[in-house]
Amino acid sequence: MRAARWAVAVLAFVLLTACGGGAAGPSAERSLILATTTSTQDSGLLDDLLPAFTADTGWQVKTVAVGSGQAIELGRRGEADVLLVHSPDAEKKFVAEGTAGRRLLVMHNDFVLVGPDADPAGIRGVGVADAMKRIADSGSVFVARGDDSGTAAREKTLWQQAGVTPAGDWYQETGQGMGATLRVAAEKNGYTLSDRATYLSQPDGLTLLNEGDPGLLNVYHVIEMTTKAGDRVQPEAGAAFADWITGPAAQQRIGEFGRAQFGQPLFVPDAGKPEPVP
Known part of the structure; x- marks a missing residue:
């Protein structure tokens, strides 16, 4: 089983490297797999945190940056030691299954609606539900991730709150991470929902148009995995992280x-504080 684990880790590392992903160098002795969201990678946060973690603990990190839903699925299959995700409803359901260990509050930032500076849908200065409805009613291009991420889950909630079922040529899904989706939205002169950190790290071509609504709160948790998910899991690694x-x-x-x-900081540290609520 150790050989199988190593094969999975190496494959993930090679694929991520080929796609520009940033994972720490491999170590046969003390190496863990972190399944996390594209926002933590695309914003550059992992590039700042992981070398410090390795220096402090000796654990090398192989990062698999995907949507939160996919990261949780990797945990469910026992293919990750620890998760760093931002999809609270999905996280709670997953932890209730009984294969995960501690779920701890780490940080938050917020989601923002971004789009062309001309703002053809007129979403500046209105509530987020009204903004979503205006985008749909105007037929303005909206570029969605469509990748089972925490951002995609929040977007679906916002459409529901607006009473809109998005469909048609104006609604386009990339099936990619946040950084790629922002680039597509800029190319198409369209709108999208982004976490603030990733937007600020690559804002070219898009303007921040709508922010501050309580429904745009974006909370991140770390979830330890246990051997109940599979015997490849290293609980001590997850606990260390x-x-x-x-x-x-x-x-x-x-x-x-x-x-x-x-x-401005791109994330607000929350460990040891009460859970942020909208």
């Missing part, structure tokens, strides 16, 4: 990340 990312050194790094470049 969970303890570190919720510890004071990592929380300080999270709170400072982005401040120098963007004039």
Whole structure:
């Protein structure tokens, strides 16, 4: 089974490297698999955190950056040691299945609606449900991820709250991560929903048009995996990562990340605080 685990890890690492993903170098002795969202990678947060984690703990990290739903599925199959995700409803259902360990609050930021500066749908300065309805009613291009991510899940909720079933030529799904979806939206002069961190890290061609609604809160948790998910799981690795990312050194790094470049932190550290609520 150790050989099978190593094969999975190497394949994930090779594929990610080929696609520009950033995983730490391999170590046969102390190497863990982190399944996480594309937003933590595309924003550059992992590039800041993971070398510090390795330096502090000795654990190397192989990162699989996918949508939160896919990351949870990797955990469910016992193909990851720890998850860092942002789809609270799906996380709670998963933890209730009994194969995961601790689920700990890490940080939050928010979602934003971005699009062309001309704003043909007129979504500036209105509530988010009204904004979604205006996009649909105007037939303006909306580029969705459509990839079972936490962002895709929130987008579906927003359409439901707006009383809209998105369909037609104006509604286009990329099936890709946040960074790629932002690039497609810019190319098509369309709107999209993004986490703030990824948008700020690559804003070319799009304008932030709608923000601040309570329904746009975006919360991240770390979830440890246990051997109940499969005998390839290393519980000690997951615990090491969970303890570190919720510890004071990592929380300080999270709170400072982005401040120098963007004039504001891209994430708000939350470990040890009450759960943020809309």
